[in-house]
Amino acid sequence: MAVDLGMKVLIVDDYQTMLRVLKSLLRQLKFNCIDAASNGAEALQKLRQDAYGLVISDWDMAPVNGLELLCEVRADKTLQHLPFIIITGESTTERMIQAKQAGVSNYIIKPFTAETLRTKLVGVLGDF
Numbered sequence: 001m002a003v004d005l006g007m008k009v010l011i012v013d014d015y016q017t018m019l020r021v022l023k024s025l026l027r028q029l030k031f032n033c034i035d036a037a038s039n040g041a042e043a044l045q046k047l048r049q050d051a052y053g054l055v056i057s058d059w060d061m062a063p064v065n066g067l068e069l070l071c072e073v074r075a076d077k078t079l080q081h082l083p084f085i086i087i088t089g090e091s092t093t094e095r096m097i098q099a100k101q102a103g104v105s106n107y108i109i110k111p112f113t114a115e116t117l118r119t120k121l122v123g124v125l126g127d128f
Contacts, residue, residue, distance in 0.1 A: 003128035007053030008033045012043040012069065013087075014061040022056060025114045029121065030128070040064025044072055047079055054125065059088035059095070067102055074103040083124045087112075 009031050011022045019036045026034050035052070037043035041064045043057065055073065059066040066086050073079045086099050089110040099107055105124045108116065122128070 003125045004053065005030045005128060006033055007031075008035060008051060009054045009056065010035050010037060010043060010046060010052045012037045012040065012055065012057035012061070012066065014038050014058065018058065025117050026056075028114050029118055040066060040069035040072075043069055047073065047082070048076075052082060054083045054085070054121075056085045056087065059086050059090075059099075067098060070099070070102045070104055085120055085124060 009026060011019055011026070011034060013019050013022065016038075019038070023034050023036065035046060035050075037046055039061045040057070043055070044064065046052075047055070057066040057069055064072075066088075070084055070086060073082055073084060083105045084103070085106045085108060086104050087108045087110060088095060091109045096107060106120045108120050
């Protein structure tokens with residue numbers, strides 16, 4: 001089954017620059033329906049109001065960080081199967097374990113390239 005590049009993707013980061021970079025990289029990869037949230041609380045509200053096919057979230061944000069957002073998504077019966085990729089600047093084993101235990105679909109360490117993002121997306125969504 002082909003990946004629907006028209007699916008709605010929610011990107012979550014508290015830095016506008018990172019949101020612009022992510023949006024640009026996703027557009028390069030032919031995703032064309034990209035929405036953004038500046039923190040986990042805003043993201044959760046959007047996820048409960050609209051249908052998304054993927055979430056890509058930064059870990060370090062306030063008031064609700066990416067891991068807390070992931071836990072909320074996995075606890076919500078209507079959202080729990082949503083593919084979720086978390087991005088972080090810290091590549092500690094402890095963080096990776098925390099994310100895996102919370103049910104993350106994949107994990108990206110900053111800085112990353114368009115090719116790294118594509119590889120992680122293929123791992124979650126399948127080839128496109």
